[in-house]
Amino acid sequence: MDCLEKSLLNDFQRDFPLSETPFAVIAASLGVGEGELISSLHALQSEGAVSRVGPVFQTDRVGVSTLAAMAVPAERLEEVAGLVNAYPETNHNYEREHHFNLWFVLTASTQVRLRNVLKEIEQRSGIEPLVLPMVEAYHIDLAFGLQWT
Numbered sequence: 001m002d003c004l005e006k007s008l009l010n011d012f013q014r015d016f017p018l019s020e021t022p023f024a025v026i027a028a029s030l031g032v033g034e035g036e037l038i039s040s041l042h043a044l045q046s047e048g049a050v051s052r053v054g055p056v057f058q059t060d061r062v063g064v065s066t067l068a069a070m071a072v073p074a075e076r077l078e079e080v081a082g083l084v085n086a087y088p089e090t091n092h093n094y095e096r097e098h099h100f101n102l103w104f105v106l107t108a109s110t111q112v113r114l115r116n117v118l119k120e121i122e123q124r125s126g127i128e129p130l131v132l133p134m135v136e137a138y139h140i141d142l143a144f145g146l147q148w149t
Helices: 003-011 022-030 034-046 074-085 111-125
Strands: 064-070 090-095 102-108 130-132
Touching: 003 022, 003 034, 022 034, 064 111, 074 090, 074 102, 074 111, 102 111
Parallel strands: none
Antiparallel strands: 064 102, 064 130, 090 102
């Protein structure tokens, strides 16, 4: 991994530029061209190091969301995670060592759309999601300082 990729992974988890051209702003701060920066982001995405680039909103201000979990047979975990990730409503998902081994957060514009996505995931996977709606909100900083040797 080169210095540019390390900077992209580490330095822009917070304070993403609010600009009409955020990638140009980031590129200028790193001393590279916007095209090179975007190419590096695409490479990181294709390698699986970056799943998404975008803002995180307080969901009750822009729509609705829920945490969900699924008990997926180990041999189907990658397939079902890919199915879940294919929805633009998927904020993130992760594997856990538990009977419910695939956890994910969905955010949608309406409760109807959220229910429809959950229903589609169930129909397409054959596995019913356990829906865990938020009861109380907590702010958790999801930025992770990365260090390389």
